[in-house]
Amino acid sequence: MKNSAKNKGAYFFLLAALLILLFIVSLSVGPVTISLKDTYAYFFGQYNPVVQLRLMRAVMAVITACGLAAAGVILQGLLRNPLADPYVLGISAGSATGAVIAIISGLNMYIFILPVPMLFAFIGAVISIFVVYRLAIFRGRLSVQNLVLAGIAVNALLSSLLLFTIYASRTEAVHGIVWWLLGSFQLFEAKVLVFSGSVVFICLLASVPFLKELNAISLGEDTAVYVGVNVEFLKTYFFVIAGILTAAIVSSVGMIGFVGLVIPHIARKLFGPDTRYLFGFSILIGAIFLILSDIFCRMVFAPAELPVGVVTSLVGAPFFIFVLIKTRNEQ
């Protein structure tokens, strides 16, 4: 499967078709079942608040998959480490801390179209990337092992800071913050969806032309330089993109683990390491996975709802183990 471009094309369309199907199904299933006919009617002007809410959720799930899977592919390629993702490297914790500080300080507002928590989340992401990156530089060169260790340390530190901030806060917002931190696609404002969607879309567009360079970097920085890639520029470029993607997602839907780490890993096992394919396949597989997770979240204890972050790990981890065992047996 890995080596045939034709096969890859066929699988891509198959997965895309599956995603569209699940997307439509997700609009009709839930604590209240809406018939496919009524769902269909919604798109022709017949307003239905349940379908509208679910549509927003489904779109947000796709945006989240785009953001997290893309950030995972970028970081794993850039750092030549299949364990790299926005969570392991502390970028998500940085984003979440930034967003929580904004919310608790009463800055849950917009500057024009820009949500202030997202701005803070981005600043948090950039600070954590910068700190992790600086800690990982040894004798002027980036050590990949140090980077992961520094990420784990920064992650732990920020997570405690985050918990302390929530604990020390006496505002009524605490419940909302905890709920949001656990991850949910339940959106109350379409503005969040439009804004984070646009940010993610722009980041994806900005990444695509440089995926072939990411391939070269994933072979080793020296080799990438020797084939003519401007490694120093692209490292900064992709770190900023990964930071923006993470900030946009974390500030909108909270901390949804597993997607950035495991989805690219699964896609790589199935379709090979070429980043140009990996990027698209990771996004598709991630979107399918998140839509399924979201359906599961609202069905299993209906009418109560599980945080999607819990489900992604619960469903994702065993699947990941299954893939690992399967590929080991094949080898």
Added chain:
Amino acid sequence: MNELLKLESVSAGYGPVNVLSGVSFSVEKGAFAVVAGPNGSGKTTLVRALGNSIKITGGKISYMGRDIGDFSSKAYAREMTVVPQESKIIYDYSVEEYISMGRYPYTGFWGYLAKEDSEEIESVVLRCEIENLRNTPINNLSGGERQMVFLARALCQRTNILIMDEPLTYLDIKHQKLIMNILKMINGALGTTVILIAHELNPVLEYSSEIILLKDGKIFDKGAAEKVVTGEKLSRLYETDVRVESYKGRLIIY
């Protein structure tokens, strides 16, 4: 002027530590230069400085009279490339995927391979005798096959200068000869200037047109093999008793 590459008082290193200091030499077009020296003498740092993967901290490196820092990354990769010491490749690229990255400096914005790129890859694959390995994941190769594939990637770049950093380490005699014969062929037939970093001089001496010896980040000696490779000099360089004898017109170091 045949001077292709010129180093003037070059210093380079990592962070505050300078590994190379005041290194000056030049390499002429079509030369087969061998760089040797004890462990830690700065050979790999020199390779990185020449390949522009680290910024030098002092002095100047020029290629055809132009500072190498003035070249764009792609333009420089069309003139010179490096096969670094064997490094671990994390992801399982196939041999063909790996080799085709050598055509990157010739591709446009989207990186698609043109017909001539595919033809170039094809001819290199045949020359390196790795046709049957095309679809093999690179991490499933033996040490010798891997080094061939690394060399093939560099050959696809069709550069004027090819630098190889200790390519013969861990290779059996057959693969050592294969690599050296390809280098000899491109040096002779295509006029490619070769700079070979050698851990051991014996297998490479007969191919070299000049030898550059490094010690403690400085030039210890340089010149033709007959002048530089003497028991007295090598003993001082490696700080152990080294002897050199001539056998059937070839220098043997032991």
